[in-house]
Amino acid sequence: MDEKITPAKRLQGVINVPGDKSISHRSIMLGALSRGETEVENFLMGEDCLSTIRIIRALGVEVLVDNNLVAIRSDGLEALREPVDVLDAGNSGTTMRLMSGILAGSPFYAVITGDDSLRSRPMGRVIRPLLEMGAEIMARNNNLLAPIAIKGGNLRPINYESPVASAQVKSAVLLAGLFAPGCTTVIEPNQSRDHTERMLRHFGARVAVDGTQVTVWGKPGLTGKKIIVPGDISSAMFLIVAGLIVKDSEIVLPNVGVNPTRTGALQVLKAMGGDITLHNLREINGEPIGDIKVRSSGLKGTEIGGAIIPYLIDEIPVLAVAAALAEGDTVISDAGELRHKESDRIATVVKMLRAFGAGVEEFTDGFVVHGANKITGAVSETSADHRLAMSAAVAGLAAQGDTVVRGAECVHISYPGFFNTLKKLAV
Ligand SMILES: O=C(O)C1=C[C@@H](OP(=O)(O)O)[C@@H](O)[C@H](O)C1
Numbered sequence: 001m002d003e004k005i006t007p008a009k010r011l012q013g014v015i016n017v018p019g020d021k022s023i024s025h026r027s028i029m030l031g032a033l034s035r036g037e038t039e040v041e042n043f044l045m046g047e048d049c050l051s052t053i054r055i056i057r058a059l060g061v062e063v064l065v066d067n068n069l070v071a072i073r074s075d076g077l078e079a080l081r082e083p084v085d086v087l088d089a090g091n092s093g094t095t096m097r098l099m100s101g102i103l104a105g106s107p108f109y110a111v112i113t114g115d116d117s118l119r120s121r122p123m124g125r126v127i128r129p130l131l132e133m134g135a136e137i138m139a140r141n142n143n144l145l146a147p148i149a150i151k152g153g154n155l156r157p158i159n160y161e162s163p164v165a166s167a168q169v170k171s172a173v174l175l176a177g178l179f180a181p182g183c184t185t186v187i188e189p190n191q192s193r194d195h196t197e198r199m200l201r202h203f204g205a206r207v208a209v210d211g212t213q214v215t216v217w218g219k220p221g222l223t224g225k226k227i228i229v230p231g232d233i234s235s236a237m238f239l240i241v242a243g244l245i246v247k248d249s250e251i252v253l254p255n256v257g258v259n260p261t262r263t264g265a266l267q268v269l270k271a272m273g274g275d276i277t278l279h280n281l282r283e284i285n286g287e288p289i290g291d292i293k294v295r296s297s298g299l300k301g302t303e304i305g306g307a308i309i310p311y312l313i314d315e316i317p318v319l320a321v322a323a324a325l326a327e328g329d330t331v332i333s334d335a336g337e338l339r340h341k342e343s344d345r346i347a348t349v350v351k352m353l354r355a356f357g358a359g360v361e362e363f364t365d366g367f368v369v370h371g372a373n374k375i376t377g378a379v380s381e382t383s384a385d386h387r388l389a390m391s392a393a394v395a396g397l398a399a400q401g402d403t404v405v406r407g408a409e410c411v412h413i414s415y416p417g418f419f420n421t422l423k424k425l426a427v
């Protein structure tokens with residue numbers, strides 16, 4: 001499906017962004033491992049999270065869906081049953097990697113696969129530690145790629161030093177650690193998002209965090225809980241950048257998750273000169289949330305690299321759009337992980353920005369954007385990558401001339417209703 005974007009004169013409105021994708025996945029998985037009922041409000045009904053629901057159902061746990069409300073009923077850690085067919089994680093890396101940890105702990109045989117994109121993404125990073133914990137695992141291409149066949153059970157706890165800062169790797173090992181007697185520890189090179197740690201505590205697990213080191217105590221008695229999913233800061237970021245780069249705009253986004261391991265892009269945009277303010281800060285189910293207000297601003301180029309990268313990894317495509325309209329250069333480095341997402345997001349972002357007429361140079365682990373105060377409308381291919389499609393649409397709002405976003409239906413992965421929201425804001 002193609003979506004046509006016309007330049008916006010200004011953007012104005014109050015928008016409730018959909019529920020956080022990372023937290024939605026985890027609410028279903030931890031609900032399925034907890035005794036009793038878990039009720040999830042504001043669940044993200046995006047394709048990725050629906051893949052998680054389908055898999056949990058295929059493992060024998062009841063999941064009821066009513067609009068954005070989800071209820072899970074489970075008998076606890078040992079409730080899952082051997083699935084009769086292959087499990088399909090679709091486009092979702094989070095589903096495949098976190099579920100691999102749960103399957104490694106469960107005493108039965110299961111095979112998990114995904115779409116073309118997911119079958120080309122690195123899975124050795126979760127398979128290696130799970131093998132070390134004692135799971136039997138076979139996967140394509142020498143245990144590097146899905147489909148992954150897992151015969152789980154009888155795990156031992158490990159101390160795992162992860163070579164990558166990845167919440168999916170950390171979470172896979174911590175979730176497997178729930179099934180192992182004793183303490184399982186993960187150490188990361190830099191801290192990644194900590195939703196798993198926060199939610200494990202909420203459900204009653206014992207978790208210790210010391211800098212980049214996280215330990216979970218195995219065999220906990222988890223109990224069902226109520227979860228209210230905050231608005232997704234990663235989805236909000238498309239509207240925030242749009243509000244900054246389209247003249248005379250003012251947008252308010254209530255109830256958005258502002259967990260510090262997710263707000264790197266807010267820091268960067270503020271340092272670039274963005275008028276972004278946070279209001280009504282509070283906490284729900286162990287996650288900080290607040291209301292975000294953004295006004296159009298003149299932006300300056302910046303440098304993005306080092307320990308902040310995991311705190312803004314999914315926002316780099318849209319930050320690159322902001323950089324294209326900023327004064328001066330923006331350099332993004334230490335971001336090699338982008339090559340392992342739904343598309344190779346270094347190559348695809350560079351190609352997208354060039355289509356809009358921006359000056360960009362590609363490196364192995366990042367790129368530099370030569371900012372200018374003008375970009376021109378483009379036909380943007382999206383490589384079936386939701387974040388690319390939404391970034392191109394945001395660029396189109398501030399470009400001169402019309403833009404066409406090809407394959408725009410992929411936004412359903414994380415932000416159903418995205419294009420309607422843009423239309424509503426363009427008063
Ligand atoms: O744990 C999660 O929910 C996620 C972790 C990140 O991936 P990595 O762990 O591969 O960095 C992120 O890019 C993804 O969108 C969601």
Ligand SMILES: C=C(OP(=O)(O)O)C(=O)O
Pocket residue numbers: 048091092093094095314341342387414
């Ligand atoms: C990388 C992403 O998700 P996942 O790894 O779950 O496919 C994303 O949503 O940008």
